[in-house]
Amino acid sequence: MNLKALNIRSLLVMVALVLTALIYSCTSLKGSKREAKAVVSGTKPAIPGSGSISFVQTGNEVEMELELNFPSKAGQTVAVHIHEHGDCGNEGNDAHGHWNPTKANHGKWGQGQFHLGDIGNVTLDANGKGSLELETTLWSVGTGATNDVKGKAIMVHEKADDFTTQPTGNAGARIGCGVIM
Numbered sequence: 001m002n003l004k005a006l007n008i009r010s011l012l013v014m015v016a017l018v019l020t021a022l023i024y025s026c027t028s029l030k031g032s033k034r035e036a037k038a039v040v041s042g043t044k045p046a047i048p049g050s051g052s053i054s055f056v057q058t059g060n061e062v063e064m065e066l067e068l069n070f071p072s073k074a075g076q077t078v079a080v081h082i083h084e085h086g087d088c089g090n091e092g093n094d095a096h097g098h099w100n101p102t103k104a105n106h107g108k109w110g111q112g113q114f115h116l117g118d119i120g121n122v123t124l125d126a127n128g129k130g131s132l133e134l135e136t137t138l139w140s141v142g143t144g145a146t147n148d149v150k151g152k153a154i155m156v157h158e159k160a161d162d163f164t165t166q167p168t169g170n171a172g173a174r175i176g177c178g179v180i181m
């Protein structure tokens, strides 16, 4: 084997290594899809309920999917927020207020000022079931940044949010809660 052949061989090995590294980094980017979930449980025995929420971040965009099932609230509209502490103790009160890392006023999602936790209202059907989907670049998932939804609580209220009353939207008692993990 002469010197030229050796050089070509090492060049080929180099190219193969670079290609492998490229393919690996693309695969790991794909694998870095960030996800979080919460299981919603009723906080009051008199108002049984359940639900789930999931957050999936792809690139800068977070997709949220929420499902609720509160039979005793059939046909009514309930408010859903993200609250600042991931603690559902004391009938949801340990979750404290609306998650508001941007120090905005309470309001309606996507209009003027609103808390990052102001998801909005969900109208439940005749069986008490409802769902909501949201896509946003305002949140992140598992990044540790100030807009990270992980470690917060999802809260369901007995009434609709009026999007006006500060700082709660006058949505009434906390009937469902789950920690976003």
Ligand SMILES: [Cu+2]
Residues within 6 Å of the ligand: 080, 081, 082, 083, 098, 155, 157, 171
């Ligand atoms: Cu709330």
Ligand SMILES: [Zn+2]
Residues within 6 Å of the ligand: 081, 098, 105, 106, 107, 114, 115, 117, 118, 167, 168, 169
């Ligand atoms: Zn709010």
